[in-house]
Structures are given as C-alpha cells and as structure tokens.
Amino acid sequence: MMESADKTTITYRIKQVREALCLTQVKFSRVISLSSGYLAGVEVGKRKVNERVVKLICASFSVNEKWLKSGEGEMFGQGHNEYTKLVSLYKELNLQFREYILKQIELLLDIQDKNPSDLCNIIEG
Template sequence: MSINQRVKQVRQALDLSQAKFAKAISISNGYIAGIELENRKVNERIIKLICSTFNVNEEWLNHGTGDMFNDASSEKLKIAMSIFKKLKPEYQDYVLKQIDALLEMQNKQDE
C-alpha cells in the first residue's frame, strides 16, 4: 500500500469527507483528491500536519508499520514526563505524592 493510499485510509477511518479532512490540515480539497488518486506526492509538511492534527502514527503513515493511530495515553505520558523532568527534585516528590492521592481517590470512587 502506498503512502497516498494510507492517507485515504486515515481519512476514511476518521469518517471525514475530503473537504473536511483538507480543511483540518489547511490544504485544498483538490490537493487531497490528487493525493488519493496518486496524482500528487505526499510531502513532509503534509505528513506532519496529518500526524499532529489526527494523532496518526508517523511510522505507519510513512511505511505502513505499527498502528494507524498513536495511543492517546502514551502521548499524555510523554508530555507529563517531559514536564516532570524539568521540575526540581522537591517538586517531583510533591507531584508523586499528588498522583498517589489521586489514585487513592479514584480507587475509592470505583469501589
């Protein structure tokens, strides 16, 4: 399957028209149609826009390997870890205590 076909597959998986898909990534309807018909190439800018806008796995879009979409929880974990690493050690300890407290509250609510 070509990258052009994978772009179409993403659009269909999201149940979006070509017009809505194109608008979301700020390109013309005709350009998306050209991609899907394999008359136009998928450039790096479009790849980045599709991946960031729709949480698409860039490896899958480029090469067809892995899952079509990134796991939203992994993305949140990456963001949280990035912020956590920037904190001073005493603030990291505070964050960990707060996470423990939140988990305890959640467990009580689930009972």
C-alpha cells in the same frame, strides 16, 4: 492501475486515515490546511506527499508517523482515544444537536482567533 489502489503507498494510507475518521475530503483537508483538490490528487496518486503534509496529518489526527510513511505499526498513536471518543459521542447525537455542537465549535474558534484571552474568560466563567 492508479497508485492509490496499491495498498503499500502513503497515498492509500492517507485515504485510509480519512475514511477511518469518517471525514469527507473537504473536512479532512480543511483541518490540515490543504485544498480539497490537492487532497483528492494525493488520494489518487497524482500529487506527491511532502513532509509538511505528513506532519500535519500526524499532528492533527494523532496518526502514527511510522505507519503513515511505511505501513508499519498501528494507524493511530497516543491521543487518538480522545478524538475517537469525541467522534463516537458526536455520532450518537441526533442531527439537531450535531448542528448545535458544530455551531458552538465554530463560535469558539472565532473567539480563539480574535482574542485568545476571551476564550479563557468563557471557560473559567
């Protein structure tokens, strides 16, 4: 039996988080700056989970670190409500509008990466 089938492991809980957020391995791994292959290895118990990965998951998705490490408490911590609301609103959009929203987010990320002050001008604008 693979380690990930054991519901007491951190690898299983990482998969639970990803599935609760309705994210593919590719999208989840992109957010936390891992390769999707590494994440797949984590989820099946072939790769170790280090402290850096734990911190990235918790910070990126408002996951309760104690829950992720031990299974104690709630899966998500404070700040998750905003993310959950965003995801649920996004799911209500038809495909055409979803694609538009994703393109806008990508454009904002490009602007932010190139010149953060440009982003302020657009938001205040």
